[in-house]
Amino acid sequence: MTRTRTPGISRRSTLALMGAGAMSLAAPWVARAQSKTIKIGMPTILSGRVAQLGTSSRNAVMLEVEKVNAAGGLAGRQIEMVIRDSKGQPQEAARVSRELVNTDGCELLIDAEASSGAFAVHEVARDLGVFCIHTNSETSALTADPKQHIPNAFRTARQGVHDSIVGGSYAAAIAKAKGLKKWATCSPDYAYGRDTTAEFTLYLKRFAPDVEIISESWPKLFQPDYTEVVTKILQAKPQALYSCLWGGDLTSYIDQANIYAMFGQMEVFAVNMADYTALTVVKNLPKGIHSGNRYIKTFPTTPENAAWGDAYKAKYNEYPTNWSWENATAVMLMAEAAKKANSADGKKIAETLKGLTIKCPFGADGTVTMRGDDHTLVGYAIGWGTTIPQEPYVPEVKAGDWKTIFELEAEWKKSKGYT
Amino acid sequence: MDLDALAGCLSSSACLVTQTTSGLIIGMLLFLVAVGLTLIFGVLKVVNFSHGAFYMFGAYFAMTSYQLTGSFALAMLAGAAGTAILGLIFERVFMSRVYGADVLMQLLVCYAFVLIFDDVVRIIWGPEFKSMGMPAAFQVMPLFIAGGVVPPYYLLLIGVALIAAIVLGIGLSRSRIGKVIRAAAHNPGMVSALGINTGLIYGGVFALGGMLAGLAGALAAPVRSLTPGMGFSVLIESFIVTVIGGMGSILGALIGALLLGLIRSFGSLGFPLFTEGLMYLFMVIVLVSKPTGLFGKEAA
Numbered sequence: 001m002t003r004t005r006t007p008g009i010s011r012r013s014t015l016a017l018m019g020a021g022a023m024s025l026a027a028p029w030v031a032r033a034q035s036k037t038i039k040i041g042m043p044t045i046l047s048g049r050v051a052q053l054g055t056s057s058r059n060a061v062m063l064e065v066e067k068v069n070a071a072g073g074l075a076g077r078q079i080e081m082v083i084r085d086s087k088g089q090p091q092e093a094a095r096v097s098r099e100l101v102n103t104d105g106c107e108l109l110i111d112a113e114a115s116s117g118a119f120a121v122h123e124v125a126r127d128l129g130v131f132c133i134h135t136n137s138e139t140s141a142l143t144a145d146p147k148q149h150i151p152n153a154f155r156t157a158r159q160g161v162h163d164s165i166v167g168g169s170y171a172a173a174i175a176k177a178k179g180l181k182k183w184a185t186c187s188p189d190y191a192y193g194r195d196t197t198a199e200f201t202l203y204l205k206r207f208a209p210d211v212e213i214i215s216e217s218w219p220k221l222f223q224p225d226y227t228e229v230v231t232k233i234l235q236a237k238p239q240a241l242y243s244c245l246w247g248g249d250l251t252s253y254i255d256q257a258n259i260y261a262m263f264g265q266m267e268v269f270a271v272n273m274a275d276y277t278a279l280t281v282v283k284n285l286p287k288g289i290h291s292g293n294r295y296i297k298t299f300p301t302t303p304e305n306a307a308w309g310d311a312y313k314a315k316y317n318e319y320p321t322n323w324s325w326e327n328a329t330a331v332m333l334m335a336e337a338a339k340k341a342n343s344a345d346g347k348k349i350a351e352t353l354k355g356l357t358i359k360c361p362f363g364a365d366g367t368v369t370m371r372g373d374d375h376t377l378v379g380y381a382i383g384w385g386t387t388i389p390q391e392p393y394v395p396e397v398k399a400g401d402w403k404t405i406f407e408l409e410a411e412w413k414k415s416k417g418y419t
Numbered sequence: 420m421d422l423d424a425l426a427g428c429l430s431s432s433a434c435l436v437t438q439t440t441s442g443l444i445i446g447m448l449l450f451l452v453a454v455g456l457t458l459i460f461g462v463l464k465v466v467n468f469s470h471g472a473f474y475m476f477g478a479y480f481a482m483t484s485y486q487l488t489g490s491f492a493l494a495m496l497a498g499a500a501g502t503a504i505l506g507l508i509f510e511r512v513f514m515s516r517v518y519g520a521d522v523l524m525q526l527l528v529c530y531a532f533v534l535i536f537d538d539v540v541r542i543i544w545g546p547e548f549k550s551m552g553m554p555a556a557f558q559v560m561p562l563f564i565a566g567g568v569v570p571p572y573y574l575l576l577i578g579v580a581l582i583a584a585i586v587l588g589i590g591l592s593r594s595r596i597g598k599v600i601r602a603a604a605h606n607p608g609m610v611s612a613l614g615i616n617t618g619l620i621y622g623g624v625f626a627l628g629g630m631l632a633g634l635a636g637a638l639a640a641p642v643r644s645l646t647p648g649m650g651f652s653v654l655i656e657s658f659i660v661t662v663i664g665g666m667g668s669i670l671g672a673l674i675g676a677l678l679l680g681l682i683r684s685f686g687s688l689g690f691p692l693f694t695e696g697l698m699y700l701f702m703v704i705v706l707v708s709k710p711t712g713l714f715g716k717e718a719a
Contacts, residue, residue, distance in 0.1 A: 049646065052547040217687070220695065224643050224652050225448075228687040228694070231441040234568060235434050235688070248548030248644035255550060255642045259570035261561050281644070283552025 038077040038344045040065075041100030043093045043121060044112035044136075046085035049222060050247070052277060053323045057112040057135065058083050059316050060324035064331035074335060074344040082106055086117055093117035097124040107131070108346055110330055112323065115139040115192065125153045131346030133334065135327045138163070139195070143376035144418050152350050154375040156330040158322075160196055162382060163271060165408045166400030167292055168203020170384040171269050174290070175208045175240065180267055182214045184238035186229055186253070188245055189218035196244045196271070203408070204242075214238055219245075226253045230260050238266055246272035251282045258284055273387055274394045276319035285389040292384050294322035295362075299397040300381040304361035325362045329377065332360055333370055364402060378402070425689030436567025438684045444573045446680025447580035451635035452653055453660035454587065454672040455628030461667030462604040462624045465514065466522075468529035470657065471650025472536035473502045473629040477636025478645050479544055482551040485640075491554040495579075498637025499630045506629025510622050518621075533651070540647040551640040576638050583631060584673055591669065600624060604667075659698055663705045665715025674713060 042061060045054035065079045073079060082104050086093035093113045100106040101124075109132040111121040118137030125132035134142060134155040142148055143155050174180065185201065187193035205211050215236035217229045230253070233241060241262075245253050250272055257263065263286035272278065273291035293299050297309025297319070308328070312320045320328075334349060336358045341348040355372035362368060362380050369379045382405075385397035413419045428434035452474050459467045477498035484490075484497035513532070517525045557572040591597035603610045603620045611617045635653075643649070660679055664671025679698055686694040705713060 047546075049648065055546075217691065222652065224639075224649065225445055227441045227445055228438070228684040231437045231568070231684065232687050232691075234437065235428065248646050251548065251550050252642070252644040255553065255644070259553060259557065259561065259572050259642065260568055277547065281548060281550045283550055284558060 036077045037080045038074050038108070039080050039082055039104060039106040040108045040110055041097065041104060041106030042081055042083045042110040042112055043086045043096040043100065043117070044083065045088040045114065045117070046083075048088050050088060050114065052247075053114075053136070053321055054085070054088075054112065056277075056318075056321040057323045057327040060312065060320060060328040061110060061112070061331055063312060063315060064328045064335075068331060068335045071335075075338040075342055077344045086113060088114065088117065090116045090120040094120040094124050097121045098128070101128050101130050107344070108334070108349070109133070110135055110327065112136050112327055115142070118142060122148065122150075122153055126150045131350055133330045135330045136323050139192070143374045144413055144416070146418055149374065152346065154333075154350070154353060154370060156333060156370075156377045157326045158380060158382065159376060160192075161199060161409055161412055162378075162400075162405050163292055164196065164199035164203050165405050165412075166382050167200050167269070167271055167384060169207050169404065170398060170400070171200075171204050171240075171242070171290070172207030172211070174267065175204070175211055178239075178267065180239040181210055181212055182236075182238045182240070183211055184215040184217070184233050184236055184241045184266075185213060186217040186219065186233060186241060186243045186245065188221045188249060190221050193218070193221075193244055197242065200242055200244070200271070219249075222249060224252065226256050229253075230257045230262060234260060234262060234265070240267040240269065242269045242271075244271050246275075247277060248281075250278050254282050254286070254289075255284070258286060263289065274385070274397075275322050276393075277321050279387070279393045280319065285387060287386075287388055289387045290384055291387055291394065293381065293394065293397050295320050295325045296392070296394055296397070298392040299383060299385070299394065300362070300364065300366075300399075302361065302366065304366070305381075308361045329360060329362055329368060329380070333358060333368075364399060378406075420690055420693075422689055425685060428685070428688050431566075433566030433568075436565050436569065438688065439681070440567070440569045440573060440577075442681035442684035443577050443677065444680070445683050446677040447577050448635045448639055449653070449656055449660055449679060450673050450676035451580055451583060451638075452632045453657040453664070453676055454584070454669055455631040456654075456657050457661045457664070457667055457669065457672045458587075458631075459625055459628040460661070462600060463514075463518065463621055465518065465525055466529075467514075467625075467628070468526055468654070469509075469532040469536065470628070470632055471652075471654030472533060473506060473632035473650070474636040474639075474653050475536070475540060475645075475647070475650035476505060477502045477633025478551070478640040478643070478649065479540060479549075479636075480633065481637035481640045482549060482645060483544075485551055485554075491556065494551075494640070495634065495637045498640070499634040502633025502636070503626040503630035505633075507622050507626040509629070510625035511618075514625065515618065515621065536650075537647045544645075544647075546647060548644045548646040550644055553641045557641070572641065579634070579638060583634065584669070587631075588669055656698070659702050661712070663702055663712055665712025667716070668712070668714035671712055671714030 044057050065081055069078050082100055084096045086096050109130055111118055111132055111134045113121055115137040118134045129152055132153045136157050138157050138160045140159050140161040185197050187197040219226055219229050269290040271292040273289050274296055275294035297306050337349045337352040337356055338344050341352040353370050357367050357369040360368040364379055364381045368377055371378045383397040383399040385394040387394055456470045480501035481494040481498035485494035517528050559571055561568045561570040600620055603617055607617050660672055660675040664675030682697050683694055686697040690697055
């Protein structure tokens with residue numbers, strides 16, 4: 001009784017096979033639609049010290065891609081993401097990108113690399129002519145420098161110079177109101193730290209000319225201990241401190257400065273503080289640190305933004321990061337451009353994307369625009385506020401004024417010889 | 420270079436006190452890691468390249484236990500005891516197999532475990548950085564001594580490390596176990612012939628070394644962010660300490676660590692862009708003038 005069937009193809013499976021054959025004959029569009037899947041390659045950092053940011057980029061992209069696919073895909077083609085780890089190494093990012101296009105058949109690229117890797121991927125995009133959208137590199141030159149300009153590459157990340165203008169004017173207003181003339185800086189000793197600090201102080205002094213930098217500290221990136229830097233700043237007795245330390249470095253710094261009661265002795269401006277990765281980790285967050293917004297679900301204070309932050313948290317059980325919104329925006333823009341162009345072809349998407357404005361939860365006025373002349377995102381929510389130790393962490397964010405940003409950015413570009 | 424700032428600091432008691440304590444706490448934490456390294460080398464003749472991992476585990480053990488119990492003392496205990504057990508297991512199961520093997524082999528085993536331990540931490544605690552938070556008892560205003568700022572937590576930290584140094588120093592030179600350990604370092608064959616279990620001594624020394632690094636990690640946990648790979652930078656500095664102080668010398672580790680701490684704290688004032696370089700420069704000067712380190716013994 002245990003074996004009633006002979007081995008081989010059973011009647012039932014034969015029927016099933018025939019049925020499937022008949023189905024594919026009767027409905028050939030099913031098979032064709034599947035082969036029309038569009039592959040999007042995405043190099044990002046999934047291991048090492050900034051893996052958390054890379055993972056949050058992937059999460060955000062997947063969250064949006066699911067929505068696009070559910071709504072019919074990219075101009076009718078279902079998106080298949082091919083995501084690879086670059087380990088944060090530029091040469092690896094370039095290699096992976098090439099492989100994604102040449103071997104895996106990806107037709108579009110989302111480059112979710114930090115600045116060092118982004119410039120490497122940019123060269124690959126230049127070489128292969130593949131559509132590429134940089135999502136994480138904030139280095140202004142990537143799009144501001146005309147030498148970098150190629151028709152097939154875009155950026156949805158915030159831009160360093162925008163942050164500096166808004167931060168500089170915000171800090172200057174407080175400096176004037178509170179009479180903060182003596183400033184100290186403390187930033188990590190590499191390109192990002194040096195450039196960002198220089199740009200911030202440039203605009204701070206521009207808006208508040210009697211500000212003086214009396215002490216500079218340049219701790220190494222990923223330095224475990226900042227005690228000597230903390231005490232050095234205490235000796236200098238500045239009235240205010242600027243820092244663009246980020247992530248674990250910033251939280252270490254806060255913990256170590258806290259026990260010297262530093263935050264009671266000066267106003268602290270830490271541009272990277274208001275990011276959930278740092279806010280939720282610091283156990284004794286001092287009140288009143290001034291910070292730029294990175295991603296916070298209460299700014300812009302719209303239901304769309306709050307809903308997006310909550311949806312992300314519900315799915316991944318943690319809050320999104322600065323990189324998350326930048327990556328989500330890339331998918332939103334690509335989807336809209338493909339819809340407008342009625343094509344998932346990289347060239348057509350690139351053409352439509354120039355100057356495209358879309359509704360977006362991260363827009364200062366509910367929309368963001370891919371600026372046509374330099375292919376970079378503008379109109380995103382940007383502002384500064386002060387922190388409190390519990391949710392919503394930054395209760396009030398003072399929004400930056402895009403009109404001022406545009407004016408000063410144009411001036412900055414001219415001074416750099418970019419225009 | 421900013422020699423004015425340095426001179427200004429040296430002539431002000433407030434600055435002198437602040438920078439000296441700042442140097443002491445950096446030095447004392449470094450000492451706890453370095454002394455384990457030097458002890459293990461002295462007795463086992465192995466350069467434990469994976470020593471930084473014990474510092475890392477100490478910090479993570481302390482954080483988890485602090486989150487579970489809310490007790491700072493238990494957190495310190497968990498950091499120290501946990502890494503001692505880990506050290507013992509690591510030595511008995513893995514390191515004991517490569518004694519007498521090629522140095523390259525030992526290095527490879529240790530380096531493999533640097534990577535494995537980092538991944539273990541990543542799997543258990545996640546890749547993102549963590550913070551333990553300062554216990555409420557120490558969230559107080561810093562003390563002002565002669566105008567200088569000294570946080571109470573750092574006094575505790577220096578005290579604990581100092582006690583560890585004294586206990587270790589006296590224990591090794593006076594107690595019977597200490598004498599056996601020193602004998603085993605000198606001539607393991609003879610010690611073994613006298614009926615003493617050298618395996619046990621080796622395991623014990625490794626556990627002790629791990630425990631000291633773990634204690635350093637636990638003490639650092641409230642003020643430093645916890646991340647996989649956090650042991651590595653500490654390890655490099657510990658190596659500099661042991662090279663300066665002399666491989667195998669406890670007093671050397673103490674002096675070397677304190678010197679390095681002071682170089683950092685005063686160097687950051689006088690040579691803000693060359694603080695790291697200063698440490699290596701100092702190491703080079705010591706090595707050129709005394710190749711075995713300040714307190715190292717000439718090879719027999």
